[in-house]
Amino acid sequence: xxxxxxxxxKGASGxxxxxxxxxxxxxxRGETVADFGSGAGYFAIPLAKKVSAKGKxxxxxxxxxxxxxxxxxxxxxxxxNVVLLQADxxxxxxxxxxxxxxxxxxxxxxxxxxxxxxxIFREAKRVLKPAGKIIVIDWLPGxxxxxxxxxxxxxxxxxxxxxLINNLKEIKYWLPDPYHxxxxxxx
Numbered sequence: 751x752x753x754x755x756x757x758x759x760k761g762a763s764g765x766x767x768x769x770x771x772x773x774x775x776x777x778x779r780g781e782t783v784a785d786f787g788s789g790a791g792y793f794a795i796p797l798a799k800k801v802s803a804k805g806k807x808x809x810x811x812x813x814x815x816x817x818x819x820x821x822x823x824x825x826x827x828x829x830x831n832v833v834l835l836q837a838d839x840x841x842x843x844x845x846x847x848x849x850x851x852x853x854x855x856x857x858x859x860x861x862x863x864x865x866x867x868x869x870i871f872r873e874a875k876r877v878l879k880p881a882g883k884i885i886v887i888d889w890l891p892g893x894x895x896x897x898x899x900x901x902x903x904x905x906x907x908x909x910x911x912x913x914l915i916n917n918l919k920e921i922k923y924w925l926p927d928p929y930h931x932x933x934x935x936x937x
Contacts, residue, residue, distance in 0.1 A: 766926040772796040775885060780804040781853040784877055786839055786870060787811060787860030791820035797856070798829040808852070810835045810845055839873060840866040847877045858887040862902040871912045878937045884918060887932040897929060906931050
C-alpha cells in the first residue's frame with residue numbers, strides 16, 4: 751500500500767475522506783467487509799460501493815437508528831450488498847457472522863466508546879479469514895478540541911497491546927488527518 755495515498759486521505763475540511771481511505775486499503779471487488787460500530791455509514795457506504803454487488807458489507811451497530819440511516823442511504827444509492835446487524839460488540843459472537851468469513855474488519859472511532867475493548871478485537875479476529883485484515887482508526891490523544899474527551903481516547907500504544915494479545919501483526923500505521931491515527935493489522 752503506497753504511503754503517499756494514505757498520507758493524503760483528508761477531505762476538503764481537513765477530516766479524513768472515507769472514499770479516499772477505502773480506496774487506499776486494498777479492498778477488492780467481491781470481498782466481504784465488516785464495519786464494526788458503523789454509525790451512520792461513514793465507511794459502510796463507500797465500502798459497499800468498493801466491493802460492488804459481488805461483495806458484501808456488514809454494517810454493525812448497537813443503535814437501530816444508526817442502522818436505519820445506513821439502510822436509507824444504501825437504498826438511495828441502490829446498494830444491495832449491505833447487511834444490517836444490530837449487535838453489542840462487547841459481547842462475544844453478538845454479530846452472528848460466521849467464523850473465518852470476512853476479508854476485512856474496520857473499526858473507526860468506536861474504541862473510545864467501549865468499556866471492554868478486548869472483546870471487539872476478539873470478535874474481529876473470530877470473523878476474519880486467515881490473512882484477513884483489520885483497519886483501526888481512532889482519535890489521537892491530545893487533540894481534544896474536537897471529538898471525545900482526551901480521557902476517553904485510546905493511545906496507539908494501547909491499540910498495539912490489544913493487537914498483540916490477539917496475535918495480530920501490525921503492517922501499517924498512519925495519520926489519516928490531524929485528529930486521527932490508523933492501523934492495519936493482519937490475522
